[in-house]
Amino acid sequence: xxxxxxxxxxxxxxxxxxxxxxxxxxxxxxxxxxxxxxxxxxxxxxxxxxxxxxxxxxxxxxxxxxxxxxxxxxxxxxxxxxxxxxxxxxxxxxxxxxxxxxxxxxxxxxxxxxxxxxxxxxxxxxxxxxxxxxxxxxxxxxxxxxxxxxxxxxxxxxxxxxxxxxxxxxxxxxxxxxxxxxxxxxxxxxxxxxxxxxxxxxxxxxxxxxxxxxxxxxxxxxxxxxxxxxxxxxxxxxxxxxxxxxxxxxxxxxxxxxxxxxxxxxxxxxxxxxxxxxxxxxxxxxxxxxxxxxxxxxxxxxxxx
Amino acid sequence: xxxxxxxxxxxxxxxxxxxxxxxxxxxxxxxxxxxxxxxxxxxxxxxxxxxxxxxxxxxxxxxxxxxxxxxxxxxxxxxxxxxxxxxxxxxxxxxxxxxxxxxxxxxxxxxxxxxxxxxxxxxxxxxxxxxxxxxxxxxxxxxxxxxxxxxxxxxxxxxxxxxxxxxxxxxxxxxxxxxxxxxxxxxxxxxxxxxxxxxxxxxxxxxxxxxxxxxxxxxxxxxxxxxxxxxxxxxxxxxxxxxxxxxxxxxxxxxxxxxxxxxx
Numbered sequence: 335x336x337x338x339x340x341x342x343x344x345x346x347x348x349x350x351x352x353x354x355x356x357x358x359x360x361x362x363x364x365x366x367x368x369x370x371x372x373x374x375x376x377x378x379x380x381x382x383x384x385x386x387x388x389x390x391x392x393x394x395x396x397x398x399x400x401x402x403x404x405x406x407x408x409x410x411x412x413x414x415x416x417x418x419x420x421x422x423x424x425x426x427x428x429x430x431x432x433x434x435x436x437x438x439x440x441x442x443x444x445x446x447x448x449x450x451x452x453x454x455x456x457x458x459x460x461x462x463x464x465x466x467x468x469x470x471x472x473x474x475x476x477x478x479x480x481x482x483x484x485x486x487x488x489x490x491x492x493x494x495x496x497x498x499x500x501x502x503x504x505x506x507x508x509x510x511x512x513x514x515x516x517x518x519x520x521x522x523x524x525x526x527x528x529x530x531x532x533x534x535x536x537x538x539x540x541x542x543x544x545x546x547x548x549x550x551x552x553x554x555x556x557x558x559x560x561x562x563x564x565x566x567x568x569x570x571x572x573x574x575x576x577x578x579x580x581x582x583x584x585x586x587x588x589x590x591x592x593x594x595x596x597x598x599x600x601x602x603x604x605x606x607x608x609x610x611x612x613x614x615x616x617x618x619x620x621x622x623x624x625x626x627x628x629x630x631x632x633x634x635x636x637x638x639x
Numbered sequence: 640x641x642x643x644x645x646x647x648x649x650x651x652x653x654x655x656x657x658x659x660x661x662x663x664x665x666x667x668x669x670x671x672x673x674x675x676x677x678x679x680x681x682x683x684x685x686x687x688x689x690x691x692x693x694x695x696x697x698x699x700x701x702x703x704x705x706x707x708x709x710x711x712x713x714x715x716x717x718x719x720x721x722x723x724x725x726x727x728x729x730x731x732x733x734x735x736x737x738x739x740x741x742x743x744x745x746x747x748x749x750x751x752x753x754x755x756x757x758x759x760x761x762x763x764x765x766x767x768x769x770x771x772x773x774x775x776x777x778x779x780x781x782x783x784x785x786x787x788x789x790x791x792x793x794x795x796x797x798x799x800x801x802x803x804x805x806x807x808x809x810x811x812x813x814x815x816x817x818x819x820x821x822x823x824x825x826x827x828x829x830x831x832x833x834x835x836x837x838x839x840x841x842x843x844x845x846x847x848x849x850x851x852x853x854x855x856x857x858x859x860x861x862x863x864x865x866x867x868x869x870x871x872x873x874x875x876x877x878x879x880x881x882x883x884x885x886x887x888x889x890x891x892x893x894x895x896x897x898x899x900x901x902x903x
Contacts, residue, residue, distance in 0.1 A: 364731075367728075374743070374783065382745070385757035385760065442659075446653055446656045454653070471888040472885055476877040476880055479860075488680065489679070490680040521656075550645065579750020579753060585865060612756060616756050619753065
């Protein structure tokens with residue numbers, strides 16, 4: 335650090351406005367904190383929290399079907415419509431895909447994270463961790479689009495299958511494609527907390543289990559897996575929440591029967607021009623996530639985030 | 640402890656997962672050089688013409704410029720608000736502190752569609768017309784937390800006695816900030832800023848709701864892909880977008896790793 339020594343010479347306390355301010359802030363750390371956080375807190379409360387309130391309020395309004403204008407008349411019609419066909423089916427489809435994606439990510443991530451913690455050398459571990467996280471920062475849209483190219487009937491998937499002498503697999507624009515793409519894009523979110531949870535397990539626990547006669551699988555089932563559950567739960571918060579709110583993947587790789595919660599919100603704001611219903615419907619994932627977060631908190635997910 | 644069979648199995652698993660993560664991006668990169676208009680695999684030949692075509696496209700230029708401006712302004716807002724929040728909360732202990740930090744994390748904990756639609760409702764309610772600034776506000780909400788996390792992690796690892804020593808030596812709060820705090824958090828700020836830019840640069844879920852009729856680069860790509868238009872240009876831009884977001888993230892990772900400059 336290049337510090338001008340003249341600034342730090344000893345001497346009688348200097349006077350001046352700057353010094354008064356800094357002495358005051360040193361003596362009153364509470365006021366200093368308040369001064370520092372008031373701007374960001376105010377920005378978040380008056381924009382972000384206010385926006386969430388606006389979203390809720392809008393859900394109670396209606397759209398005049400004739401003029402297409404939003405009418406500020408309070409009623410519960412939008413929330414009642416959520417119970418009408420096809421919306422419950424869409425909610426259950428979204429939940430099903432979110433659950434399938436979460437389970438697949440867990441199955442893929444667990445052995446991978448275990449490999450990183452126990453088998454990989456420190457150097458390989460670092461390389462693979464960076465290689466796992468980097469795609470998260472690479473455009474989400476581009477990653478979804480790359481699968482559209484791969485799953486095309488004359489894309490790389492069928493080219494590879496034909497090369498192996500296998501028949502074509504046409505899953506583009508189906509729910510299978512959405513399951514695959516969601517698994518691909520959210521996978522890194524699952525690896526990181528599972529890796530962190532496994533890394534915290536002291537190796538002596540495994541040795542103790544072996545000393546007590548626990549074989550490989552018993553040790554895995556009774557020692558490693560229970561200690562990894564908070565990590566799996568933390569990862570599932572991301573895979574679940576992100577699937578609930580997505581509309582890009584359904585619109586790029588999903589088919590006609592692939593509407594998700596996100597698609598309904600997206601279409602109602604755009605094409606259908608029914609913003610109040612979009613707002614009301616957006617409270618569905620909000621409610622589901624609130625319940626989900628409470629459940630995962632019980633599994634210790636928040637300590638592993 | 641693992642048996643030989645388990646070890647081999649885990650190696651194979653790790654290689655397969657690595658391939659699963661990177662083959663789609665590699666294929667995407669190859670498609671950017673596709674000499675044909677038809678998107679089939681394998682590509683018939685290589686060309687770089689789509690890059691120059693994309694670069695000279697008026698719509699692409701406008702979208703690129705909008706994305707860059709939105710990213711820079713959102714990063715600037717995030718740096719100011721995120722570092723203020725981190726300085727304020729790093730050593731403070733007060734009632735409601737956890738709620739305040741939760742407030743900053745909320746935009747990434749909630750599905751993006753909720754943040755987007757909420758801001759959309761807010762702007763419409765107040766009659767704010769969509770502009771560069773509504774995009775910046777949307778991006779800043781989730782960029783603040785990136786800067787905040789980076790700076791607060793650095794401050795937590797820094798002993799409070801540095802700041803006390805500075806005061807003991809007669810420095811004013813501003814001198815302490817200039818000569819002690821800034822050098823300590825400098826690389827964390829740079830890393831946070833780079834990550835915030837990378838996040839803003841390819842964000843689409845929130846942007847769609849706060850952009851109105853404007854097109855950022857990801858929104859333009861989304862429109863092209865959905866309508867099946869200009870796909871060769873889309874492929875070229877996609878590769879460019881990957882590189883532009885990967886490079887800042889790589890630098891940020893180097894800056895915040897423990898062996899990086901100023902780490903500790």
